[in-house]
Amino acid sequence: MGAAILIIMSLWGVGRSMVIFLAGLQDIPNELYESADIDGANLWHKFWKITLPLLSPSILFNLIFGIILTFQSFTNAFIATNGGPLDSTLFFVLYLYRKAFEHLQMGYASALAWLLFVIVLVCTLVIFLTSGKWVFYRSVEE
Numbered sequence: 819m820g821a822a823i824l825i826i827m828s829l830w831g832v833g834r835s836m837v838i839f840l841a842g843l844q845d846i847p848n849e850l851y852e853s854a855d856i857d858g859a860n861l862w863h864k865f866w867k868i869t870l871p872l873l874s875p876s877i878l879f880n881l882i883f884g885i886i887l888t889f890q891s892f893t894n895a896f897i898a899t900n901g902g903p904l905d906s907t908l909f910f911v912l913y914l915y916r917k918a919f920e921h922l923q924m925g926y927a928s929a930l931a932w933l934l935f936v937i938v939l940v941c942t943l944v945i946f947l948t949s950g951k952w953v954f955y956r957s958v959e960e
Contacts, residue, residue, distance in 0.1 A: 824907055827894045831887065835880045842876030843869070871954040878953050882942055889938050910934060 846869065854864050892911040895901065901908040901916075914934070918927030 821902075821907060823898050824891075824894050827898060828891070835884070838876050838880055839873065842873045846872045872956060874953045875955060878945070878949050882945055885941055885945070886938055889934060889941075 850868050850872075851864060854868060859867070890911055891909050892915065895907045895909050895912050896915070899907045901912055910930070911934070914927050914930040917923045917930060
């Protein structure tokens with residue numbers, strides 16, 4: 819039950835991603851869709867060949883931002899369940915907080931914080947290094 823509450827609470831942050839996707843969608847020129855219509859493309863082809871490639875920078879930003887926020891999820895678990903029944907919602911950052919401020923094991927908590935930093939850094943670097951294969955940056959010509 820605690821996990822379901824946390825999932826519902828995390829839906830509050832979906833609006834931030836939707837605003838970024840909306841900005842990315844509005845940046846796609848209508849001329850591309852019009853020329854695809856002239857060429858006889860259907861909705862499926864327009865999505866896969868125009869919308870998705872031109873939306874890929876927004877997808878990259880939301881992916882990296884979402885991964886960082888997911889690794890740092892603390893507030894919802896602390897407020898709603900404080901780790902939940904039998905530590906079922908004890909996230910890494912909540913565990914770090916407990917070690918630092920409830921058990922006063924600052925050295926251990928510092929090591930956990932560095933571990934979190936390295937994990938987030940590696941995940942972000944992997945995404946950035948592979949993004950050259952799937953992110954399309956459109957050149958803007960005036």
